[in-house]
Amino acid sequence: MLMHRLVPIILGLAVIGVVTAVAAAMLVFLGQNWADALFWIFAAVMIGSGLMVVTMRDIIRCGLAMIVCFGALAGIYVILGATLLAAAQVIVYIGAISVLILFAIMLTQTKDAPSRLVFQTQAVPAAIASIVIAIIIALAVVATDWGEAAQRFRITADALSKVLFESYVLPFEVISVLLLAAVIGGVYLAKREPGGPS
Amino acid sequence: MSGSLDAYLILAGLLFAIGSFGFLARRNAISMLMSIELMLNAVNLSIVAFGAFGTDAAMAAQGSVVALMVIAVAAAEATVGLAIVIAIYRNKRTPLVDEYDAMSQ
Numbered sequence: 001m002l003m004h005r006l007v008p009i010i011l012g013l014a015v016i017g018v019v020t021a022v023a024a025a026m027l028v029f030l031g032q033n034w035a036d037a038l039f040w041i042f043a044a045v046m047i048g049s050g051l052m053v054v055t056m057r058d059i060i061r062c063g064l065a066m067i068v069c070f071g072a073l074a075g076i077y078v079i080l081g082a083t084l085l086a087a088a089q090v091i092v093y094i095g096a097i098s099v100l101i102l103f104a105i106m107l108t109q110t111k112d113a114p115s116r117l118v119f120q121t122q123a124v125p126a127a128i129a130s131i132v133i134a135i136i137i138a139l140a141v142v143a144t145d146w147g148e149a150a151q152r153f154r155i156t157a158d159a160l161s162k163v164l165f166e167s168y169v170l171p172f173e174v175i176s177v178l179l180l181a182a183v184i185g186g187v188y189l190a191k192r193e194p195g196g197p198s
Numbered sequence: 199m200s201g202s203l204d205a206y207l208i209l210a211g212l213l214f215a216i217g218s219f220g221f222l223a224r225r226n227a228i229s230m231l232m233s234i235e236l237m238l239n240a241v242n243l244s245i246v247a248f249g250a251f252g253t254d255a256a257m258a259a260q261g262s263v264v265a266l267m268v269i270a271v272a273a274a275e276a277t278v279g280l281a282i283v284i285a286i287y288r289n290k291r292t293p294l295v296d297e298y299d300a301m302s303q
Contacts, residue, residue, distance in 0.1 A: 043209050050217070050236055053236060054236075059228060059229060069239075070239065073239055073243060076243065077243075081258070084262065085265055088266055092270075093235075093272075097272070097273060100277065100280055101276065101280065104280040105228050107287070108227075120223055120296060130216065133211075134211055137214065141211065142204060152250050152251060153252070153254070153258035155250070155261075155262050159255060163256065168260075168267075171267060172267075178274055182277045189285045192288070
């Protein structure tokens with residue numbers, strides 16, 4: 001029983017450890033630069049913790065692994081040069097959405113809920129389908145010629161705000177109305193009726 | 199390796215596949231919402247990578263702007279989705295989606 005619980009954790013840690021070791025070996029022996037090694041480390045952490053999110057038994061630990069996944073993704077944004085987006089990722093996802101999800105987990109998990117079955121009966125076809133999706137995306141990416149995609153641009157907050165508040169002003173305002181509507185709708189949906197059950 | 203668009207897109211594809219597996223296979227409604235968040239993050243990564251490897255700096259900024267809007271829409275989706283899950287939990291007393299066989303009671 002204990003081994004059965006530990007299997008997904010050990011699997012995720014093994015994935016993270018193997019790719020981190022590969023990145024360190026690349027850095028030391030193959031003479032690659034820091035950006036490559038950091039990219040591999042962040043990618044390994046992100047994929048490993050993503051696998052832990054979808055396979056672990058305890059849903060609180062799934063939520064914590066999701067925070068790790070989002071943090072690694074923020075690191076990848078920094079490597080890509082989108083530093084302001086990385087900050088927004090940390091603030092919105094790690095700070096807000098993860099806390100919201102953890103609160104919802106704590107509100108909806110009961111001790112007597114049958115938690116031994118984590119997956120539905122369609123888990124094996126779902127695994128096959130997602131592996132097929134990954135293979136198809138990888139093949140499409142490798143087979144496509146992306147042209148002159150060799151250089152990379154850093155995105156400063158200055159340039160981003162110019163684009164956001166000149167070309168994208170209308171979507172920005174629509175997003176603000178959408179957020180207001182979502183807040184009101186969320187309060188209305190989660191509100192406990194006075195005469196309702198419990 | 200970190201200087202090529204392929205690596206970022208394959209990484210985004212892997213994360214998207216993981217999220218789709220979680221959405222299809224998990225029984226818990228909140229696990230399914232977390233898997234949706236993973237998929238949205240994968241799409242965000244691909245948008246930012248496309249922008250950063252584009253033709254000029256303005257395209258890179260546009261990629262970041264679109265990704266910021268996706269983050270905002272994801273926040274709205276998480277709010278409403280979790281509120282719906284809590285409202286259903288109040289009626290059904292279970293967070294497992296395979297026991298939700300009717301929407302009204």
